[in-house]
Amino acid sequence: MVGGNLDYMSPSTRWPRAIRPLAVxxxxxxxxxxxxxxxxxxxxxxxxxxxxxxxxxxPVDLSLVAVGGSVGLVLAVLFGGVLADRVPQRFILLTxxxxxxxxxxxxxxxxxxxxxxxxxxxxxxxVIGVADGFxxxxxxxxxxxILPADQLLAANGIEGVLRPTMQNAAGPAAAAALIAIGSPxxxxxxxxxxxxxAAAALIAxxTTPVRREFEEEKRGLMSATFRDLSGGFRYMVSTxxxxxxxxxxxxxxxxxxxxxxxxxxxxxxxxxxxxAGAFAFALAAFGVGGAVGSIAVxxxxxxxxxxxxxxxxxxxxxxxxxxxxxxxxxWVMVVALFICGLLFSGAQVVWGTLLQRRVPPAMLGRxxxxxxxxxxxxxxxxxxIAGPVGEWFGIAPTFLVAGTxxxxxxxxxxxxxxxxxxxxxxxxxxxxxxxxxxxxxxERSV
Numbered sequence: 148m149v150g151g152n153l154d155y156m157s158p159s160t161r162w163p164r165a166i167r168p169l170a171v172x173x174x175x176x177x178x179x180x181x182x183x184x185x186x187x188x189x190x191x192x193x194x195x196x197x198x199x200x201x202x203x204x205x206p207v208d209l210s211l212v213a214v215g216g217s218v219g220l221v222l223a224v225l226f227g228g229v230l231a232d233r234v235p236q237r238f239i240l241l242t243x244x245x246x247x248x249x250x251x252x253x254x255x256x257x258x259x260x261x262x263x264x265x266x267x268x269x270x271x272x273x274v275i276g277v278a279d280g281f282x283x284x285x286x287x288x289x290x291x292x293i294l295p296a297d298q299l300l301a302a303n304g305i306e307g308v309l310r311p312t313m314q315n316a317a318g319p320a321a322a323a324a325l326i327a328i329g330s331p332x333x334x335x336x337x338x339x340x341x342x343x344x345a346a347a348a349l350i351a352x353x354t355t356p357v358r359r360e361f362e363e364e365k366r367g368l369m370s371a372t373f374r375d376l377s378g379g380f381r382y383m384v385s386t387x388x389x390x391x392x393x394x395x396x397x398x399x400x401x402x403x404x405x406x407x408x409x410x411x412x413x414x415x416x417x418x419x420x421x422x423a424g425a426f427a428f429a430l431a432a433f434g435v436g437g438a439v440g441s442i443a444v445x446x447x448x449x450x451x452x453x454x455x456x457x458x459x460x461x462x463x464x465x466x467x468x469x470x471x472x473x474x475x476x477x478w479v480m481v482v483a484l485f486i487c488g489l490l491f492s493g494a495q496v497v498w499g500t501l502l503q504r505r506v507p508p509a510m511l512g513r514x515x516x517x518x519x520x521x522x523x524x525x526x527x528x529x530x531x532i533a534g535p536v537g538e539w540f541g542i543a544p545t546f547l548v549a550g551t552x553x554x555x556x557x558x559x560x561x562x563x564x565x566x567x568x569x570x571x572x573x574x575x576x577x578x579x580x581x582x583x584x585x586x587x588x589x590e591r592s593v
């Protein structure tokens with residue numbers, strides 16, 4: 148164990164498998180920080196959307212705000228991965244939570260003083276996106292330093308429960324209630340205050356050193372940074388299961404994210420006549436489904452056919468979205484989003500564990516950042532075109548494409564990349580395969 152954290156060495160085996168990581172004190176603190184952070188993110192989603200609506204914004208305006216966040220994420224995430232492999236991850240996460248809290252505070256001030264405009268929200272979304280770009284690689288790289296390998300699936304399951312429950316259910320519900328009794332500005336105030344809890348939990352944690360041995364740096368920081376980036380890219384390109392999954396993800400995000408992020412609020416508003424509460428309820432359905440899927444996967448061992456089931460779950464999980472544009476019943480949208488969340492989050496638990504088990508520790512920050520970068524590289528384009536496409540062709544055809552194309556993509560990915568043979572050749576047992584921690588292992592055959 149790196150960093151002298153020995154409290155995971157004798158976890159209580161009496162705890163159910165799905166929650167066994169919570170027996171570790173440091174993990175409980177990290178999970179508390181994550182809970183606060185996800186809750187504030189969920190509040191921000193609904194508050195920002197309804198602030199745009201109250202300003203008389205259109206789907207194009209909402210696209211602008213969404214693009215701001217996604218561009219910030221994509222621009223920062225690669226450098227976030229390099230930093231996560233070089234700097235203790237606790238420092239990175241603490242800085243991120245402080246920056247996000249300040250951004251939420253600025254939004255609250257602008258909204259409550261009545262001067263907020265759409266471009267303000269776009270800029271703040273960009274800042275929050277940049278912060279998120281540093282958060283995800285650091286969190287992913289830190290987790291294996293806090294927990295033993297056989298608890299990573301359960302830990303990813305807990306995250307899979309918290310992420311949809313807080314970000315898609317509790318956070319949006321709280322924002323809707325605050326908007327109903329006050330305004331989006333009141334929701335922004337609460338979001339900023341919640342960030343204090345996230346920072347406090349991280350302050351209480353112990354710092355662990357990065358799990359990487361450094362050679363003597365003979366070049367400058369920029370040269371070392373780009374050398375690290377190129378090493379991550381080489382590993383990605385030479386690792387078939389990783390490259391195939393990320394190529395699948397990049398197209399999936401292009402087809403899917405824009406309609407969900409930009410058009411779903413207008414589908415709820417125009418087709419069902421619902422307001423902020425109805426939109427929050429729809430997001431909550433996705434969140435509850437995700438929580439159920441995550442805890443179900445975390446309660447068992449990794450499936451033998453982990454790559455096949457993961458890709459199919461992502462592809463088939465999109466299919467219920469095809470009906471959203473054709474119904475005026477909120478409950479139908481809710482059921483569709485519940486099923487989508489169930490399959491998506493269940494697959495995401497497998498994916499997070501797969502990275503932590505098959506990627507060398509010294510590469511994990513960069514590979515996690517590449518995961519976000521490559522899979523989200525087209526997200527700004529998806530956000531930008533969703534509004535105009537929805538206005539030109541209609542919401543129904545757009546959601547039909549978003550629901551059906553991923554199924555075909557999943558089948559093509561499995562066949563062309565031969566992922567079935569890869570997963571049979573590399574079973575993920577209770578004891579993971581040895582993953583070397585030196586840079587010399589970057590080109591290993593996986």
